[in-house]
Amino acid sequence: MGHHCCSKHKVKRGLWSPEEDEKLFNYITVHGHACWSTVPREAGLQRCGKSCRLRWMNYLKPDLKRGSFSVEEERVIIDVHRILGNRWAQIAKHLPGRTDNEVKNFWNSCIKKKLIAQGLDPKTHNLMPASRLSAAAAGNNSDELFQSSTTTTVPFTISSLNRGFDRAKGFDKMAIPPALMAPPQSNVALHESTVPAAALSDLHCQDSHVLMSFANASSSSPSLGPMNYAAASSSSFINDQTGNFMDDCVWDGGDMEQHFESLNHIEVVGDDEVVQRKDEVVQVQTCTLGNEKQGLMMEAYCGFDLEMMDSSLLPCGDFYSGGGGGGGSMEQLQWHC
DNA sequence: AACTCAGGCAACCGCGGGTAT
DNA sequence: GATACCCGCGGTTGCCTGAGT
Structure with a gap:
């Protein structure tokens, strides 16, 4: 079949020969690649522009790092x-x-x-x-x-009416968006606090609206880092008056604002603080539930790429919901929080 | 030595978004 | 606004190579 862009020409396919590599490399080095569709013709190659671009991007570009991943x-x-x-x-x-x-x-x-x-x-x-x-x-x-x-699995759904919530326990099964469960050294983590790691293992909370799952991967997954997440105080997510989960959670935070504002049920108000932790400047985000600030804290580590977060949150909703059944956007995650 | 199989990698394919006409 | 073209991306395929038998 071949690309539509090159269907009119007779083009070679398959592996690139050293001669072809040399032609392409020399041409791009001298002329650049303003228009890939003209590159093969001008470089004297029987390839389509797409193929040339791919070869350059994946193999010939000078700054490519070869070898195995660290x-x-x-x-x-x-x-x-x-x-x-x-x-x-x-x-x-x-x-x-x-x-x-x-x-x-x-x-x-x-x-x-x-x-x-x-x-x-x-x-x-x-x-x-x-x-x-x-x-x-x-x-x-x-x-x-x-x-x-x-x-x-619906990992990021929080709603009200947690009739079965045991306040004495102080917490129950909370769904923490995987996007917010990244290891401390790179992304965002919930602040480790009073809840013992063991207690978070395999937590599940169900009420009339929601199934929330909370998988503790800390012990089994070095790749996820130790205790990537932890609940904050027992009152996090819980309305003090009713013991129910809150319907409207407000995330406080400066930089985080722009990254959450597109989410329908999230309201962001600015007010964050910067603290020093070890050698890192850590931005602490406080989650406000209802009208009161609760104890849930997030740390946006200094190395965290907020642009990445920005570009990823909505697709993540689809991603995590598996694309089936529910449409899967963040809107549907009832993150009335 | 010959064969099989699995893993890794390079390249292709089709699609979507952006831009020019 | 419609169409064509180009580029970039993610998914998939197929070849190559090395390990195992």
């Missing part, structure tokens, strides 16, 4: 993928010298398997239910597995 790069990929999903080009931007194709291949051939081995769903980065784990272990089709897991 542990740090792997970590970045996992962290960013947790937030962006399969947006390889965006992920690659966080890895100088790496191409989207390279990142994608590395993910599919290596990281994905590692996550599965750790019992994590590579799509959601959440723990897979035991049933699916055993299916994975049995060698079932992993894609079906992921499909199944994403259609049954």
